[in-house]
Amino acid sequence: MVQVDAERQQRLTYLRNKANDLRTTERQLCLQLAQVRESLSSVCSEEAEITNLSTPVSSLPNEILGEIFRYTKDSYNVDNIPDVVVVSHVTRHWRNVALSNPSLWDTIRLNASNPSMDLPIAFLTRSKPCTLDITLAVPDYVPMSSLRMVSVLIPHFGHIRRLVIECGDNEQVVQQLIESLTDFHAPSLEHLEISLELGDRQDSALWGERVRIFSSGAPLLSSVALKGISLRCCNPPLGTITHLSLDSDGDGTMLMPYDYFREALSACSSLIWLELRGRLFIFTLSNTAIRIEIPSLVYFAVGYPIHYRQDHYIRSIFETISAPALRTLSLNYMHRQTLQVAVDFVQSHQLYPMLEHLRLEEPAVECITADFIRSTASVTHLTLIYVGGIPRKMAALAPLLRHKHPPATPADALWPRLHTLSVYVFDEVFLRDLITTRIAIGAPLVTLRIESGTYDGLRPDQIEWCRARVKVESVDFDL
Structure with a gap:
């Protein structure tokens, strides 16, 4: 029995020693394997680098490669990673080129629902010393703590060139976000855009009488676009504004007093581009419009x-705004009767003696009369945007443009200077008749511009017929 136990103990000792030896060998082999893998990785990397240097794209100058990368700035892959990040990980050379071009990293999107700020911080670091194009996205139901993203921007605010705030149905967070901008100095800011998509009207209890943003100054600010939020709720310095767009986005926007609206426009002493969509201010029958x-x-x-029929409101806009040097007038989608008020007012007051481009969205086509055309005789470019009921709509305008009884001279024609026609849809019968008749009366069209989607669907014979008589262009329409 004692002899058996001794044999077992001896065997156990042997096995333990053997196991230790094997473990030692295993560690040595693992270390060798790691060294081999490291060497293999280095060899493969050098092999890939030499192979890549042999490809035609590697012969491109760094400046050209950087310009190619610039086309990836605003695009993302399926994982929502910016393509500029992806290309910077292809080769060492590409990464060096990408990182040495700060302008590739100056477009930054911060999403309030994303807890990680690593990517925006990396972009902010790599973009120095460029001015920045910043988008702040505030989706529905994000908590107030999401405003921490503003603190990331504070050290860089002096470099922001373009600031876009996209907001869902989260008015309280948006109000706090805008309040945080009140005292900022924005020396590089050129464009401000705020969009608020509320399911209901703005809550007036959340907003003060007037929220002034960038009160420390924004000397380069030239463009402001507000949608779904009142100008009173985020009033920037207006003295340098050249482009102003106010859009009530249906019924959501809190209305301004008429005097405030007029005061704001008066402050825009450099305004060259103005777009007013929806009901923006309070104007009743007891109000009197004051011209500026x-x-x-x-x-x-x-x-x-289109569901509003307050004719006095639309009339007040034209009574208030005097623009003797106006070149383009765009009458956009609204109720036909209300639109008729605008057309009649423009016609009767001869408001725009220098008008060159008239842009009509449906149903404006049906409101045009010969007297209106005569009151805008300086028009050289007509844009027609309509979707449904084309034959009926064009039937109202066609006689005015083609003339059943041709005038004695081209100067007697309606819109005698008209040389460019832009159309959203292609009404072949109307366009053939119009083109041939204008040629016959000696006032031919020179250019026919067709919306790109419509143009792509045309038959070759339709395009060729037009090209034989006018210059045809495919264009994108801004609706």
Whole structure:
């Protein structure tokens, strides 16, 4: 029995020693394997680098490669990673080129629902010393703590060139976000855009009488676009503004007093481009419109919710705004009767003696009369945007443009200077008749511009017929 136990103990000792030896060998082999893998990785990396240097793209100068990378700035892959990040991980050379071009990293999107700020911080670091294009996205139901993203921007605020705030149905967070901008100095800011998509109207209890943002100054600010939020709720310095767009987004926007609206426009002493969509201010039958002259204004677009029929409101806009140097007038989608008020007012007051481009969205086509055309005889470019009921709509306008009884001279034609026609849809019968008749009366069209999607669907014979008589262009429409 004692002899058996001794044999077992001896065997156990042997096995333990053997196991230790094997473990030692295993560690040595693992270390060798790690060294082999490291060497293999280095060899493969050098092999890939030499292979890549042999490809035609590697012969491109760094400046050209950087310009190619610039086309990836605003695109993302399926994992929502910016493509500029992806290309910077392809090769060492590409990464060096990407990192040495700060302008590749100056477009930054911060999403309040994303807890990680690593990517925006990396972009902010790599973009120095460029000015920045910043988008702050505030989706529905994000908590107030999401405003921490503003603190990331504070050290860089002096470099922001363009600031876009996209907000869902989260008015309280948006109000706090805008309040945080009140005292900022924005020396590089050129464009401000705020969009608020509320399921209901703005809550007036959340907002003060007037929220002034960038009160420390924004000397380069030239463009402001507000959608779904009142100008009173985020009033930036207006003295240098050249482009202003106010859109009530249906019924959501808190209305301004008329005097405030007029005061704001008066402050825009350099305004050249103005777009007013929806119901923006309070104007009742007891109010009196007071005219302000904006001598620099050359583009004016007006739109009004089709379910509103307050004719005095739309009339007050034209009574208030005097633009003697206006070049483009855009009458956008609104109720036909309300639109007729605008058309009649423009016609009777001869408001725009220098008008060159008239842009009509449906149902404006049906409101045009010969007297209106005569009151805008300086028009050289007509844009027609309509979707449904084309034959009926064009039937109202066609006689005015083609003339059943041709005038004695081209100067007697309606819109005698008209040389460019832009159309959203292609009404073949109307366009053939119009083109041939204008040629016959000696006032031919020179250019026919067709919306790109419509143009792509045309038959070759339709395009060729037009090209034989006018210059045809495929264009994108801004609706």
